[in-house]
Amino acid sequence: MTRRQEILDTAGDLFQRRGYHATSMREIARNVSLQGSSLYAHIDSKEELLRAIVDEAADAFLMAAAGVDRTLPPPQRMRLLVAGHLQVIRDKLPYATVFFHEWAHLPAELRGDLVARRDAYQAHFRETIVAGARDGSFSVEDPALATLFVLSALNWSYQWLHPEGRLPLEVLAQRYGDMILHALGSAADDTAQEGRQHAA
């Protein structure tokens, strides 16, 4: 890990636990065993750290969605989008938390860029839902609201998804994907999991 990445990880961890405003550069320096003055050799300001963290989180989400093959049938695409989102949350939990919590406190010009990337991310979900409604694999009354619903169920997982949680990520993604496909009125399940659904 580079020194810069180590500083980012440390700052992300502190921002997550204590909030951006309540964290000082001195604390960050102490936690990476640097003098405050040496920290400034790597990073110009606390705001630069926040920008870099939020940037990395936004990129991770976008890259996960962009990696999903758009020629797949909508239910499979949705499963991959769900799994990708949960994996980013698990792998980059402090980054995702800071992204979600501090974003409103960013300078306006940076927020504009993030809103554009968030919209691009949402579009992957929305297009998948619309495509599924069109080809009959989903039954969705209100695609805009369904998109918000799916992303809400996914985003909030940063509050309870822990790397050492009860379920392996694949199982979690499978079960979450089942519930999301059902919420979207998925007619025939795309997998052979239907039997398990009734095992409660």
Added chain:
Amino acid sequence: MTRRQEILDTAGDLFQRRGYHATSMREIARNVSLQGSSLYAHIDSKEELLRAIVDEAADAFLMAAAGVDRTLPPPQRMRLLVAGHLQVIRDKLPYATVFFHEWAHLPAELRGDLVARRDAYQAHFRETIVAGARDGSFSVEDPALATLFVLSALNWSYQWLHPEGRLPLEVLAQRYGDMILHALGSAADDTAQEGRQHAA
């Protein structure tokens, strides 16, 4: 509105927009047209304001859930829980936002009490899901995860639910309830809405 409630509303609004740590008592006083010293006649500290706001939000959620008749069939109960949650978010958006964002920054002894109330709130959802799985109205593989899923879809709505949004609250609650019941594998819908579900 009492002076105290006005101060709380103002503080909630500022904490929501700027964050708790970034908001000063001076700003709060200015926004309620009080001298800083007069503000202290009503409120002891900024932390007291945060406690009161978070307390009011937690109470609003708990009271909404406690008002749902437990003798109703699980799908109807779930619909009422969903509608109640969305209504609290809409009616008390700044309080809910502060509750969700600042809670990790509260003193430990207050957090313990809030965790207990959050668990009591979650229990209303969990019991409804378990009851529905038992009587066959739901088909749920993992009730614990289904509870987190439903509450995630609901909680995150504070990010996009605005009092003057596109949909009236009743329509939003109906459509959200439809998706949640489907996610829970609700076999026969409890309402006559099934036809509308296929109108996409």
